[in-house]
Amino acid sequence: MTTSYMIWLIIGCALVTWLPRVIPFIFVRSIQLPAVMLKWLSYIPICILSALVIENLLDTESQSFVTLDWPIFLTFIPTVIIALLTKSLSITVITGVMIMALVRFFV
């Protein structure tokens, strides 16, 4: 059933996802990164995490201009408050999912 084309396609995709993941781990061992680079990298966590959150808040498809995805945004606000209050990953994820289900049910 599975064609060799499909196998090679999957292997190709695996290779291009694997290389960006491992190359820094291989090369950072032998070179000392310059201070400005390390400073730049210290901003990456907050930047990537906020970019991933904002990506989910934007609705780029249903209208001709980019808007907020309202059901997601309605869930986002209480989820942020819960995260601020509890500082807990599990509680935030579980209540976030429950609020999303409620919002989908009513909106």
Added chain:
Amino acid sequence: MTTSIHSQDSFWQGVKDCIPTLLGYISIGLAFGVVGSASGLSIFEIALLTILVYAGSAQFIFCALLLTNGPATAIIVTIFVVNLRHLLMSLTIAPHFTQYSLLRNIGFGTLLTDETFGVAVTKHMQTGKLSGKWMDGLNITAYSFWILSCVIGAFLGKWVATPEKWGLDFALTAMFIALLILQLSSVNKSKIMHYLSLIGYMALIMYGLSYIVPSHVAVLLATVIVATIGVVTDK
């Protein structure tokens, strides 16, 4: 005290620290399995894709492009761009593991995902270090649950109701929100305004870029731009 420091570094602590992310892996994994079988992939192909590619967004896009009969080169290039953000994550994490062997480093890199990256940088902010055993515990737990969920999803196929209805698609977003808040709350008080202004820039730039490029490209470009703004505006 010694035992608590030791246990913070252990494999089992890594497994424990992975638990809050599992709802995200399980729900998205099940959804992927369902989507994969609906896209005409066999269970074997879904398992192979999950084991070898191990990246939610890339796997979904693989199915979408397969359905539109995209050429192999287009699929591979798109997947490459979608996952290029892992290069930045890997660069951020890798300097903490230079004392480990090359083979172990390749292992850490191979199993790096958005979620394990988020958990690891938060751990580093809270404890000031990262241990290899802890990282293995985190990575192996996440990887096993991802494979299991995708394959179960593939079996469930058309019988499972839409995961969106149950709000499960929000699990990942909620996790990124919590990780972001945890990052911000461990930032030095004097720097908090700087970080908040960067998030403001991020919102503007993400919005602008969303008109020009697909959202996964926007995430990558906006991260590079805003991290640079961060360095330039740093006092």
